Amino acid sequence: MHSTSALAPDTTIAIVGAGRLGGVLARALRAAGFVVIGPLRREDRAPDADIALLCVPDSAIPAVAFAVRPHARLVAHVSGATPLxxxxFSLHPLQTFTGTETPEVFRGIGVAIDGRTPEALEAAEQLARVLGANPFRVGDAHRAEYHAAASFASNFVLTVLDAAEHLAKDAGVDxxxxxxxxxxxxxxxxxxxAAPALTGPIVRGDEATVARQRAASADYRDLFDALATATRAIAGRAPHATTADHAATTEEPPA
Known part of the structure; x- marks a missing residue:
């Protein structure tokens, strides 16, 4: 195994965890020229490697890290929420994965990194750049906010889109x-x-339309109310609606 901080082309990386991200990372790092072992299952015997990259559930990180520690110079995880x-070091791609992606999926995305030592932080940054990603540092003190932001930007968006899909289906719209x-x-x-991009009845002050939307969203009433309240707060920061915008809500459509 290598003893320098720089990642040599023949650096050996063991991917522990055969889930969605583990498989994609293994393909991408192998394509980048590294010697990749895995993805391995958690119960597999830990191989000797320069880096052991844990792609396992957050709750499993302590036990798996303990098991691989004697076999790797550096141990890392890919969790956005778990401290070091x-x-x-940690390497968290700020992206959603299905497990079928090609190595190009990492190009241009953000990757949150952190390290307990300069060597570890350098390794995290180099891995991110080799993948074609843009590394940025998030320390333990800010992991909760960072990971919550990621959930709002991805997981919760799907929750809203699921409601939109069902309401549209009721209206016969695909x-x-x-x-x-x-x-x-x-x-x-x-x-x-958000504020400059916001459009729609709330930012225009068209409460009659908002009320009709709310009535039509019976199965999603609590979600609608929470989102409407949050949207009104954004509207308070938005530029004032134009006369044309207001007219669009009051004029009769052409016959």
Whole structure:
């Protein structure tokens, strides 16, 4: 095994955990030229490696890290929420995975890293850059906020989209027709933030339309109310609605 901090081309990396991310990381690191062992199951015998990269559930990290520690120079996990108490560094790709992705999935994405020593932090940064990703540091003190942000940006978005899909289905509209709206909304948010990108009846002050929407959302009433309250807070930061915007909610459609 290597003893220098730099990752040599023949660095050996053991991927422990054969789930979605473990398989994708193994393919990507192998394509980058590293010697990759795995992905291994948690119960497999730990091999000797320069780096043991744990792609296991957060609750399993302490035990698996303890098991592989005698066999690896550096031990790392890919959790966004778990501190570094049991490992040397962390590498959390800020992306959602199905397990079928090609190595290109890492190109251009953000990767949260941290390390307990300069050597470990350097290894995390180098791995992220080799994957084509953009590393940024998140320390233990801010992991909860960071991981909550990731859940809002991905998991909870799907919760909202599931409600939208069911309501659209009740109206005879396929979710494919909602997809361009979702994509453009995300593009607008990415370009300028939520307040400038916000459109719709709440930011226009059209409470009559909001009330009709609420009545139509009976199966999602609690979710609608929570989102409407949060959206009103965003609307308070948004530029004032234009006269044309207001007219669009009050004029009769053409015959």
């Amino acid at each position: 108490a049991d490992v040397d 979710r494919a027709h909602l997809a361009p709206l979702v994509r453009q909304t995300v593009e607008n948010w990415a370009a300028s933030g």
